[in-house]
Amino acid sequence: MKTKILLLCAALLSMTTLRAEKIDRVEPPCWWVGMETDLQLMIHGDRLAGATVSVDASVKGLSIGKVTSADNPNYLFVEVKVSNRLDPDIYAFNVLTPDGRQFSFDYPFYKRRDGSAKRESFGPADVVYLLMPDRFANGDRSNDSVKEAAEKADPTNLGGRHGGDIQGIIDHLDDIASLGVTTIWPTPLTFDNEKAYSYHGYACADYYRIDPRYGTNELYRSFVEKAHAKGLKVIMDMVPNHCGTAHWWMKDLPSQTWINYPENLKRGGDKLIRTNAAMTTHSDPHAASIDKESCIKGWFDTTMPDMNMADPLVRHYLEQMAVWWVEYADLDGLRVDTFPYSDKEGIAAWTKAIRKEYKKLNIVGEVWFGDVASCAYWEGVKQKDGYNSNLPSVMDFPLMFNVLSALSKQGTSWEPSMVWVYNSLALDRLYDDPSDILIFVGNHDTARLAHELGGDPEKIKMAYALLATMRGVPQLYYGDEYGLQSADGTVGHSQERVDMPWGKFTEEQKALRRYVANLFDWRQDSKAVAAGDFIHFRPDAANVYVYFRTVKGEAVMTILNAGTEEYSVDWPHFSEITAKFAGKGVNVMTGERIKVSTKYVVEPGTAAILEFK
Numbered sequence: 001m002k003t004k005i006l007l008l009c010a011a012l013l014s015m016t017t018l019r020a021e022k023i024d025r026v027e028p029p030c031w032w033v034g035m036e037t038d039l040q041l042m043i044h045g046d047r048l049a050g051a052t053v054s055v056d057a058s059v060k061g062l063s064i065g066k067v068t069s070a071d072n073p074n075y076l077f078v079e080v081k082v083s084n085r086l087d088p089d090i091y092a093f094n095v096l097t098p099d100g101r102q103f104s105f106d107y108p109f110y111k112r113r114d115g116s117a118k119r120e121s122f123g124p125a126d127v128v129y130l131l132m133p134d135r136f137a138n139g140d141r142s143n144d145s146v147k148e149a150a151e152k153a154d155p156t157n158l159g160g161r162h163g164g165d166i167q168g169i170i171d172h173l174d175d176i177a178s179l180g181v182t183t184i185w186p187t188p189l190t191f192d193n194e195k196a197y198s199y200h201g202y203a204c205a206d207y208y209r210i211d212p213r214y215g216t217n218e219l220y221r222s223f224v225e226k227a228h229a230k231g232l233k234v235i236m237d238m239v240p241n242h243c244g245t246a247h248w249w250m251k252d253l254p255s256q257t258w259i260n261y262p263e264n265l266k267r268g269g270d271k272l273i274r275t276n277a278a279m280t281t282h283s284d285p286h287a288a289s290i291d292k293e294s295c296i297k298g299w300f301d302t303t304m305p306d307m308n309m310a311d312p313l314v315r316h317y318l319e320q321m322a323v324w325w326v327e328y329a330d331l332d333g334l335r336v337d338t339f340p341y342s343d344k345e346g347i348a349a350w351t352k353a354i355r356k357e358y359k360k361l362n363i364v365g366e367v368w369f370g371d372v373a374s375c376a377y378w379e380g381v382k383q384k385d386g387y388n389s390n391l392p393s394v395m396d397f398p399l400m401f402n403v404l405s406a407l408s409k410q411g412t413s414w415e416p417s418m419v420w421v422y423n424s425l426a427l428d429r430l431y432d433d434p435s436d437i438l439i440f441v442g443n444h445d446t447a448r449l450a451h452e453l454g455g456d457p458e459k460i461k462m463a464y465a466l467l468a469t470m471r472g473v474p475q476l477y478y479g480d481e482y483g484l485q486s487a488d489g490t491v492g493h494s495q496e497r498v499d500m501p502w503g504k505f506t507e508e509q510k511a512l513r514r515y516v517a518n519l520f521d522w523r524q525d526s527k528a529v530a531a532g533d534f535i536h537f538r539p540d541a542a543n544v545y546v547y548f549r550t551v552k553g554e555a556v557m558t559i560l561n562a563g564t565e566e567y568s569v570d571w572p573h574f575s576e577i578t579a580k581f582a583g584k585g586v587n588v589m590t591g592e593r594i595k596v597s598t599k600y601v602v603e604p605g606t607a608a609i610l611e612f613k
Helices: 002-013 166-169 173-177 217-229 264-267 289-295 312-329 344-357 372-376 398-407 420-423 457-469 507-524 527-531 571-578
Strands: 024-029 032-033 039-045 053-054 064-070 075-082 089-095 102-111 128-131 183-186 207-211 234-240 332-336 362-365 439-441 473-477 533-537 544-551 554-561 583-585 591-597 607-613
Touching: 024 102, 032 075, 039 089, 039 312, 053 064, 166 173, 166 362, 207 217, 207 312, 217 234, 217 312, 234 312, 312 344, 312 607, 332 344, 344 362, 372 398, 398 420, 398 439, 398 457, 420 533, 420 544, 457 473, 457 507, 457 554, 457 607, 473 507, 507 571, 527 554, 544 571, 554 571
Parallel strands: 032 102, 128 183, 128 473, 183 234, 234 332, 332 362, 439 473
Antiparallel strands: 024 039, 039 075, 053 089, 064 075, 089 102, 533 544, 544 554, 554 607, 583 591, 583 607
């Protein structure tokens, strides 16, 4: 029976016509018994408005609730009541239209995995590896170009499809695991069918389907299973704020409130109503209504229609979609794109619904601000204005900006310097749980780390030393462990999202990678870093930043010498921490034995990580 259900679900996912000729799509394509999330089917077909929907009355645990006709007569939204008494199986749903037409479709219900609702997630003990599937590895050249996808593969086009896929990720799981990371975050893998620049995946054409140039839904689920077998977790990148202009429903929108500014579909160029990106309007007590509306409703890009999260039908559709993928693929967490661009009450309800189903699931939101106060507003606690995003984690952009400035510019305390990093972290009081926020020194939307730091391997090592020992959940970006840059050194998304040159790394690149791997391998066994308190000391005029991570019986001391002169450790200055130990430690990267009170020098432009037990 399980095999039969799986085959039917696969058929629905591939948009195969159902038993009724005039019903061409049902979403979600399948469901599970024992879910907290209410099931509401979106049915698309020919002139369905006013139809009734029924199931066999003899079936225990399955019944039909409210049936809603949308503005568009070709859609029905059907509430399905599923109790724990229902036997996992395939059930027939019958549709009767007001003009007497009768249709039916089969719908599968699964048994949930044991412990699915209580699944664990990623957190401070983990290290996240972000990769762009199209640029990471090509494991199956047969799907580089497919008939149904508008854009074909062209590796010579910097902004085009290059052929990377899910099989490529599977083929390199050992490489990823050997880097000392524990969690994989691929950028979106769902179908993006724009005519150009579709490789990034952020303009979804089908929320329930993996892009065929990456593989299939079944292969994605297999990838997660294989990752788990190697001790790796998987985060899915989701985009509830916007879809793509090539999404299947754009030719027949469920309603005129399904997306914001539907008139944009007929506009173009300068006439398109785009977001003003004024994300601060959500928390600004002085914000003009027109500015707030522009941020929330304006399109993120010309090919990215803005979803109306204030519409209950839209929101529930997107809630179910997120829950469906977690359950279907056995995911370990979510990353949410452009979180503050949505209706803030709608996106908060979306997050809350997912966390109702999976109480321990970590969800990290992209909140691109340069200041801590603006980022902290979106962390899931009740704010002064009463708002609660329900988001357990956010991305620490302020830390990234300050770290890169300090390492690249070497200023005084009044200019970009380690003092700025210190001051940024001094505002951790604004976060409910700073240990759970995502920290990074580069991602797919920023310049390459090596570019920011002038290709200096020692500065890159300093950045990673901070990332490995700082509070929060560290995230690496594919290729940065090798110091990758664009071929001509220029910046921009297309240039920097380079193909991973497997088998072509230089000896210098391999040496940098070994440093990163050794560093994060060590981190996996450090209780102080994974769960310890964070205590830092204000950098001195020499631009040296020292901080500790401590748990009972263990401490890690990080020394970042971003200055131009060697630094001799002033041991008495740090005695409130070091006095608790026997006075002996070890440099975790070199194995050198350290004795407190004896001279220890850190060269300019380098980092030292000392462990005391």
